Amino acid sequence: MTEPSTTLSPPAPSSEAPAGRRAGIGDALRALELDTRMVGMIGALAIVWIGFDILTGGAFLTPRNLWNLSVQTASVGVMATGMVLVIVTRNIDLSVGSILGFTGMVVGVLQARILPEIWGFDHPLTWVVAVLAAVAVGGAVGAVQGAVIAYLGVSSFIVTLGGLLVWRGAAWWVTTGQTVAPMDGLFKRLGGGFEGAIGAGPSWAVGIAAVLLSVAAILVTRRRRAGFGFPVRPLWAEGVVILLVAAAIVGAVLVVNSYPLPVPVVRRMMEAQGLSTDRGLPFVAHGFAIPVLIALAVGVGMTFLSRRTRFGRYVFAIGGNPEAAELSGINTRRVMVMVFGLMGALCGLSACIATARLNAATNANGTLDELYVIAAAIIGGTSMAGGVGTILGAMLGAMVMQSLQSGMVLLGVDAPMQNIVVGLVLVAAVYVDTLYRRGLK
Template identity: 65%
Template sequence: MSGSLLSKLEIDVRMLGMLAALAVIWIGFDILSGGVFLTPRNLWNLSVQTASIAVMSTGMVLVIVTRNIDLSVGAILGVVGMIIGVLQVQWLPAWLGFEHWLTAPIAVAAAIVIGGAIGLFQGWLIAYLAIPSFIVTLGGLLIWRGAAWWVTTGQTVAPMDTRFKAFGGGVEGALGATATWVIAAIACGLIVVALGLARRRRIRFGFPVRPGWGDAVIALFACGAVLIAAAIANAYPLPAGTARRWAEANGIPWPDGGLFIPHGVALPVLIAIVVGLAMTFLARRLRFSRYVFAIGGNPEAAELSGINTRWTLMKVFGLMGVLCGISACISTARLNAATNSAGSLDELYVIASAVIGGTSLAGGVGTIAGAMLGALVMQSLQSGMVLLGVDTPLQNIVVGAVLVLAVFVDSLYRRRIK
């Protein structure tokens, strides 16, 4: 009966399983932490911490789909973060002065360009010189991590430009209650429109469609999740000191009980969502994505069919580099400093997120939404263990075990559907 219902709703069983696993993780950590894990404050911080990994995991899906791997994403984040840190602290102030409004846009543009250039270079080595991606990106991990140290000879660079700090969340990157509800309303509208357009497209081409009540149920649950997330973001208030300074700056008297000013959704979370939507559109609607999945399904057949497999593969790694640049902005802004340790072990979390999200290491299969949900699962594990005071070595053991388990489950699933 349940299987028939899921088939009518066209719900991915693996995605449903991940949601169930996430619920178990959250409830379990909340019980073990004495009710701390599921507080608005911790969930808000969890969403910010997930943003950087989630952005990179969307690119890792396409990399793995093509039967490749990228072990250098954390090191690319590190070197790009160090470069844009030096750019903001040393180079741009000499030309524009401190706190210039152009500093943040230039830093973001530089991160995207540098990350993309590194990705394209590695993609060229893999695609045109036929060097295995494992070797190229393993070498890249060492090279770019060393380059990050070389930029400042190991010194931490801080602080970042005030406008740039908004990319990391915190008070500067909190959008507030009104903007959060507006974004939630727009998101709900887009969900309904997307379901309607998908239904109309299927009818026009004669494809089977879900029953009307099925679309209504999916819209109800999706919009409910969006509104609950918005309510949680608005339930976390600004610190009393920050709220008092805001009230004084705006000429608002400070009441005896203080003011409740919500954080709202964080800018890095919004960036991750926008990147996820853009990558989903790219993976589902563009010719480029059809080439990517064709290469992952059968590289020889894809090349014989006329696809320029080498140029496509190079673009995949270039896109991965661009996403690393965006994540570098989020990570550097969140820390308000560029450090040599930034991005350490991120490659493990990014790969694990993609694999947990249903991307097969055998290639040809993967979803952007699954990878982002996988990133939330991985970050929830780490956040929960930090709350419980678990030592870092044991955290790494758990993450490694989860990655191995995810690959094992994927192999079982693939054998079952054959």
């Protein structure tokens, strides 16, 4: 009688130290299963923050500067999430800054000249139509470029380099170089400022919801891994990860709630409510800025899209081995068009944030943003060789890039020197990625 065959699987990695050796820090880190590149990036960000805080005499790590830093990062962070998928497929998009400028001008003309003739100024639907138009125009531009790349076989470098020039010129052509202002009152809130902050109470509500969702996601992931027989973290390690995530979220809420609204603004608010200001003014916190919440929502959505959907798996399969992906039945051309279309749509959303923040649509909007977006994705661990990249890493990379710029501004560094530093950081990030990939072989 023949015994049934069995398939032997390799033993699951254990987080416990080998017999005869005490558990050390290395064993604890392995049990936590933390991404070493992500930990290194957080460490680099901490060094940048502490270094600039020392050089600026304590002006960097203040609630005011950190709040402004988060707002400044939002636009680049949104585009960086899309750039991850572009680079993962072994492509590049040099036109993101120009697409932002073009869609920003379209949005400005739409809400300052076209829609007011239809239903007047400050209509409650103006900002909705403006945002939808920006996403649609940006998505169409990106899809056209993706179609040229996918179906005509033109290099993405050449297509998007041409797009950089074409859409920058188109931005000037929309208004023949004129600046369009002001923007709709509700639309301006998308750019931050005291009008675009949600306050202390709602910020705590957002923070608590984020903690609960994070804990639920960690526990669901643990249960799924255990259900499929994959190794899971020890319970103590799971608890440490949950505490770290919760501490980061609560810390962010405390920082944004420590930045007060300007005194004149608080006085106007109290007078508008019929309250007396004779006995002094209360402390009113900014709370989270709306563009920051938009960027975080995009980050969560893009993470889900890239890790939990068929489209995301196709993207990484194409980046890992394009020939094998096509032979396996993936419509690589259609996926490529969708990737560039998504990149363009995110540029449109970023255009809304940038235009609202300036309260004007200008021809210079988005200039050199392609440099910051690409650098953010690469610093965040996205490999130029394709197939590797994370959304969270790209958003942290955007924070690193914006921190460098913010710190240099506080130090009074000239704009040309800022560009030199950013360029050097980009080259260094690619070199580090090369060394990392060599170490994996």
